[in-house]
Amino acid sequence: MLTPKLEEALNAQINAEMWSAYLYLSMAAYAHAQGHAGMANWFEVQFKEEQDHAMILYKYIISRGGKVYLKAIDAVPEKWGSPLEIFEETLVHEQKVTTMINNLCALAANENDYATQSMLIWFIDEQVEEEDNVQKLIDSLKLIKDNGFGLYMLDKELAARSYVKPATLAD
Numbered sequence: 001m002l003t004p005k006l007e008e009a010l011n012a013q014i015n016a017e018m019w020s021a022y023l024y025l026s027m028a029a030y031a032h033a034q035g036h037a038g039m040a041n042w043f044e045v046q047f048k049e050e051q052d053h054a055m056i057l058y059k060y061i062i063s064r065g066g067k068v069y070l071k072a073i074d075a076v077p078e079k080w081g082s083p084l085e086i087f088e089e090t091l092v093h094e095q096k097v098t099t100m101i102n103n104l105c106a107l108a109a110n111e112n113d114y115a116t117q118s119m120l121i122w123f124i125d126e127q128v129e130e131e132d133n134v135q136k137l138i139d140s141l142k143l144i145k146d147n148g149f150g151l152y153m154l155d156k157e158l159a160a161r162s163y164v165k166p167a168t169l170a171d
């Protein structure tokens with residue numbers, strides 16, 4: 001059984017992951033509107049991954065005999081100034097999510113819930129990867145500046161990203 005405190009915190013994290021999914025779908029739509037099809041693809045993959053994060057938590061709560069509460073998802077921004085600004089906002093957001101995951105892990109430790117700590121290790125590793133990937137794209141965009149050819153090549157690279165279902169959600 002999950003403690004009520006932990007059940008509430010895990011449900012709040014489902015909402016945060018769904019908000020992230022919504023944010024990245026908004027970024028994808030904006031990238032499409034700006035003619036950056038590759039960037040749009042990158043954020044569409046990101047959108048699917050965030051839904052997976054929510055599903056992992058959803059399944060976990062159920063497997064522990066807990067109750068899932070789905071609250072309203074807040075509205076997300078819909079406009080950004082430049083590709084660099086989009087990725088900088090993405091990094092700030094992912095750093096916030098990392099803090100949330102760390103807080104969840106600290107709470108699980110406090111509640112003596114080893115199973116939840118074990119489940120959260122996947123998220124801790126995932127956050128390291130998320131931040132690293134986005135930081136690398138920010139570095140590239142800083143090098144490229146307003147160079148059209150550079151942006152064209154980066155967009156091609158972002159177009160190649162494909163979605164992979166996490167093993168934890170394999171049927």
Ligand code: MG
Binds near residue numbers: 017
């Ligand atoms: Mg996430």
